[in-house]
Amino acid sequence: MRTELGRVRGLGSAHEGAHHWWHQRLTAGTNFLTLVWLLASLATLPGYDYLTVRLWLSSAWVAVPMLLLVASIFYHFRLGLQVVIEDYARMESRFVAMVLLNVYTAAVAGTAIFAILKIAFGSQA
Amino acid sequence: MASKPAIPHKRPRSPHAFRGPMQLHYRWGPAMTVSIFHRMLGSGMATVGALLLVWWLAAVAAGDAAYAVFLDVFTTDAGALNPLGWIVGVGLTWSVFQHMASGIRHLVLDTGAAYELKINKLSAVLCFVFSIAMTALFWLYLGVKA
Structure with a gap:
């Protein structure tokens, strides 16, 4: 029977472990930038009907920041929900929740990115 | 063996948040409120x-009819927001501003600053002041513009 400290003592540093914490901070900063852009853009839109929104989203000046926003925010929420799961779920339920979290993130991110690209590369409405 | 204490239940206990009918063993403060709101709003x-954002983007990508379905859920026939539209719209913008404010507070706390009781409490209260003020300003701007 060895303690956890005894098992790792003398093995040296893992040279990683802070990346989750650091990436959450980095994406917090990029979330801030992209969300300020999105809120300001949405607030100054002339209208919210189909043609106005589609024309707005079909511009590269909107599609690219929107893609960056999705990448930043979805990565950030995956990291954040991982912490929530690790706090409340144990053993098998934690494993299942983590798999579902990754599947969910990939599914919504994939759909969002496809939708943005379809609008941006599509013919003008 | 040590004998049992004479008055077992008069001794200090660990500060559990709830015991019995929602009993608190310490005074609830703004820092705790801002912390749990950060987690709840983030989740x-x-x-x-995220699902609403994806639905909105996918509806625009899918075309006029799909976007009309999206709009119909949140607006009246006259084009104004319906009750669900108000709840979701104001709720999401307030969530963004509140999570943003407490996130910035976290970045300051990460540097080791602002743990003194007074500034810690004040910054927690300021998060709510900021988020409510920004949400009101955002929707007032939309209302004035319309």
Whole structure:
């Protein structure tokens, strides 16, 4: 029977472990930038009907920041929900929740990115 | 063996948040409120917010009819927001501003600053002041513009 400290003592540093914490901070900063852009853009839109929104989203000046926003925010929420799961779920339920979290993130991110690209590369409405 | 204490229940206990009918063993403060709101709103935006964003983008990509379905859920026939539209719209913008404010507070705390009781409490209260003020300003701007 060895303690956890005894098992790792003398093995040296893992040279990683802070990346989750650091990436959450980095994406917090990029979330801030992209969300300020999105809120300001949405607030100054002339209208919210189909043609106005589609024309707005079909511009590269909107599609690219929107893609960056999705990448930043979805990565950030995956990291954040991982912490929530690790706090409340144990053993098998934690494993299942983590798999579902990754599947969910990939599914919504994939759909969002496809939708943005379809609008941006599509013919003008 | 040590004998049992004479008055077992008069001794200090660990500060559990709830015991009995929602009993608190310490005074609830703004820092705790801002902390749990950060987690609740973050989780809410990651699920409800992300799904709504994707639905909105997919509806625009799918075309006029799909976008009309999206609009119909949140607006009246006259084009104004319906009650669900108001709840989701104001709820999401307030969530963004509140999570943003407490996130910035976290970045300051990460540097080791602002743990003194007074400034810690004040910064927690300021998060709510900021988020409510920004949400009001955002929707007032939309209302004035319309």
